[in-house]
Amino acid sequence: MLTSPVFAQADQLTNSQLLATTPYAIAVGAVLFGAATTFLAIMQRQASQRAARSANIQVMELSAALDEKENILNGMSEITVIWRDPAATPSIVGPVRQVIETHISDQMVLDFESWLTAQSAIEVKFKLADLLAQGTEFEFGANGSADQRFRVCGKLVAGSPVLRIARRIAEEETPYVLPSASKSQLDIETCARLFDKLNHPAWVRDVRGKLVKVNQAYFELLGIPQENRTGTIPELFDSAALLRLREVGQVEGSHSVTEQHQKFGTLDVTKFKLINGTAGYAVQGLASNEEKNDPRASFLTAAINELRTPVAVFDGSAQLTHYNKSFADFWELDTNWLDTHPNEKAILDRLRTQGHLPLEPDYKKWRSTHLSSYGLKKTREDMWHLPSGQVLNVIASPAPNARGVIYVYHNVTEKLALESRYNALIHVQEETLNSLREAVAVFGTDGRLKLHNTQLSGIWKVPLNLLNKQTHISDIVEMCDRSLPKDGREIWADLKSFIIDISPERSNKTGRISRADGRLIDYAVVRLPDGQTLVTFVDVTESAAYERVLKERNEALETADKLKDAFVQNVSYEFRSPLTNIIGFADLLTAGEAGQLNEKQKSYADYIRASSATLVLLIDNILDVTTIDAGIAELNTEVLDVAELVEKAAAGVVATLQVSQDDVPVNLSISVSKNLPTFVADGARIVQVLYNLLSNAVRYSEPGSKVSLDVTERAGRILFVVEDEGEGIPEDMISSIFDRFEGRAVAGRQRGAGLGLSIVKTFAHMHGGTVSIEQREPKGTRVIVNLPAEQVSQGAAE
Known part of the structure; x- marks a missing residue:
């Protein structure tokens, strides 16, 4: 049966099906394998990004913690000197001027003679040399040159020599x-x-x-x-x-x-x-x-001779035993007299005679109080305001073994002046910041708030009493989370990552925050030169709403203006067809093509022709205004015959004068100079300019009066001067006569549309020329159009 033809045919059919489906199976497998690989790659990339963000946050937090610990170390009343490299300059950390009151600069810490007694300076140098050379650690008490006591300790920390200097308190002081x-x-x-x-x-x-x-x-x-x-x-x-x-x-x-x-x-x-x-x-x-x-x-x-501060030492009987040169120079005392060891009372009396002591009403009582220093058990400080304007901080310290008093006279005049100016500047700064509309905050490198104004509390709804110089940005994140539970934490978490960014390539940043409560906040993050960060916030909710309304209104106005221009242009063109018919039939009636007209009918036909010509001019002016506003007005310049241009303009004006038999037309005088240069311009525009000027002069002139047009040359330019004998233009209208929809009002005459002179000014400017108007004496008006003879088009003027 297996060898029968039926089974053979089935076996052949199965093999052919397998061969046909194999490419599809391979393609599907490849697609599935590619999809799985892509999915794994995306998952791996997301995991890497999360790890990078986590590492960046950890680095920023570690930097903030390091800055905080360094600030704590700087805030300790102790000086630490670290030799990381024996051949390099050591690092000095700590409030030097607070620990060593007579100190001037940080680098003078290692100049031990400047702030220690001679014996203590030698002792410190000896022990420091052993520490640096052999690693021998030490700790002992040292005497300062200003009757201070110090604890000096030398140790090896992580293999590096470290010297620590601190003030000794009274309880731990022992005889040196x-x-x-x-x-x-x-x-x-x-x-x-x-x-x-x-x-x-x-x-x-x-x-x-x-x-x-x-x-x-x-x-x-x-x-x-x-x-x-x-x-x-x-x-x-x-x-x-x-x-x-x-x-x-x-x-x-x-x-x-x-x-x-x-x-x-x-x-x-x-x-x-x-x-x-x-x-x-x-x-x-x-x-x-x-x-x-x-x-x-x-x-x-x-x-004391090494000190620049005046120092004097008196024994138990108030006799001067020691003094330095600064003492004698400051009080202007003779050293020969001081070497006789005078009594302090005698020194005070001499200083009072010389006018050096404070001006006290009861000098004897003041002197008695001062001389009570010999019974002191601890240091006393007094402030002396001298007549010279200087201020002294007089420090009286009991000498060792009850041997008298040591006086140190610190001149704090400049210090007090600096403090006063500093306090004034701080006050002005606070008042200035609080008067700003913007919220201002300055964060240090440790992430703590160093400076802020009251607006910061108002914008972010944070209690003002919780903001101070120790507030960390993390605390502000928590406060905003409570005051703005919907998005306060998220907003400040993003700001925090940028404010405490330690990247050397960091830059300034600006943006707008849309809060969940509907407020819009513009912010700016600015990097300051000292490493701190300035952040400003402005609530722009109202102004943004106004801006949106104005933008919508402006768009509506622009749309309406476009519709107006399109309407005017279309209507103006539509007017031309019936006007052409009216003018044509009026010409036929006047020519007698439909039969002879009587005088009255002929007068009516003339009225129709004149009014139609005026209407054509008005429509042309409207079309010109539309093209100018659309920015598509152009000049077709060519060499022109000035006399021919003037003749065309005059002919158009004469046609409008034929209004009736009873009206007497004005006396139109034309004068064209024969030595005019070659004139290159747009002929149609120039004819329109002259026609508008002449028709305007005729409109406001009395019957029988003179209207003249003179064309002359001056310095390569052509002047068209139109004069009339009308009522003239009032002074208050001269400045606006060339504006659109402005015109003269003359008794008994119709006011114009106010476009003719505006178009004259625009076309003159497009040719690179000018137009001016002035009054004539005793009456009348003079209009001067000054055009270049061969200048190319300058574009439409405003």
Whole structure:
């Protein structure tokens, strides 16, 4: 049965069907495979975009958090100096001027002599050198030059040396003791490098007492010139003094002694021991003595002399012991008298006599109150307003060990003036911002609101008391979510992503926000030079509505104007056909083609012809106005015969004068110069100009009066002058006589349509010419058309 013809035929049919359907199956499979691949690619792209947006948001949030932490670090009452690269300049973070009151610039933090006592400056330099070289950490108390106390700490953080400086509070202050040489581990080389920075004579000796290194101040004290500072170093002290100093230098720690030098007078000498020798330095003119032997007092004069702020020190009996040059210069006091150590009461009396002290009604009481400083237990500050206009902040601090008072006189005149101007500017700025219609907000790099006005609260319905300089943009997003629950969060989330954008290629942005409550807000995001971002908002809901209404009204007016132009043009053309018939039949009647007319009939026919001619002129004027308004008016220029143009215009006017037998026509006088240059213009337009001028003059002239047309040449231009003897034009109408629909009103005569002179002006301007009108004496009007002889068309004028 399998080999029968029937089964063979079926088998052949099945194979042919399979062969026929195989291409379709392959095509369908390819389409399905392509669709699946495309779907997977789209899903993968969407996942990548979501991941990119999430990463961008995380980067912006991390940047804001980093800025916030940096601001917190800057807000701490501590200075941090970081050496990320030992060969590079260290980074200084923290409020320098708040921690170090006598400080001037950030870079002077490492100039320790400018704000620390001499001993403390040396100690910090020694320990900092060990930290940088060997990583030796330290922490100790240091004395400031303005009777301040500091806590100085040196550590290694993440492998980088870090120096931290902070003010010490009263509870943690302890008497300062200079650490011993064995603890500081100072050697000759380190000490020699540090002594080069001192302004006082300093030296380093080896274990045998031999001078191995001195600084430049040492040579300058001895008066040794630069070229002789080589070879053997001369001694500053004699043998007896060296013996006493050698005995002091063998003791652990730092000690100060007073030596009387034969040449330089009193020298206060400080000695301390090194690992492999001794070191010391001398200060001239100190009042310390061996009995008190206070190392802090021994450096007082050296420290205050480096200050530009006036400083004076009085002992317990109110006698002046120390002062600096700034003190003497500021108060204009003789240094020879100050060196006699006068009493503070005597100094005050002298300053009052010289007119330097504040003008107090009860001077004795004021002086008594001031001298109570000797009983102080803590620092006191007073503000002195001097007669010179300067303001002093007088700081009175008790001297160590109840030895008197230290006065520091800070001149705060400029500071107070700057504060006053700053406060005034801030007040003006606030008033200006609050008077603006726009809402203004300035965001810092940390995303916090730095500046804003009251309009910001009104536009976004956020309570004004919740907006301050600590408000973060995320807080504003939450506020707007509560005040505008439909779309407030979404709007400010989009603004946030752009405001805190840290991309260096970011740019300004403007746009319009359509809120769910129907308000339209225009916004602008502007990048400021200091990295901050300015955002402005304007509520344009009402103005946008007005703009929409005006736009619709303008479109309606434009449409109406187009319809008007189309109507006028079509109607004007439709008028021509019946007018042509009227004029034709009137000519036939006048010529006697339909039979002879009597005088009355002929008069009626003349009336018909004249009125038809006037109507034709009016229609032509309307068509000209329409083409001019449509911007399609053009000039067909050619070389013209001026006399022929004038004759055509005059003939048209004469035709309109034939109104009746009883009327006497005006006396029309034509004069054309024979030496006219070649005139290139549009002949039809020029004839129309002359016809309008002549017909206008005839219309407003009395019967029998003269109307003249003179054509002359002047400087390559052709002048057409039309004069009449009518009533003239009132002064108040001369400026508007060439406007459309303006015309003269003369008693007993019909007012014109007001288009003739307007067309005259337009065609004159199209030829590059001008037209003017003036009154004649005793009466009459003169119109002058000034046209170039060969100038090409200039286009339609307004």
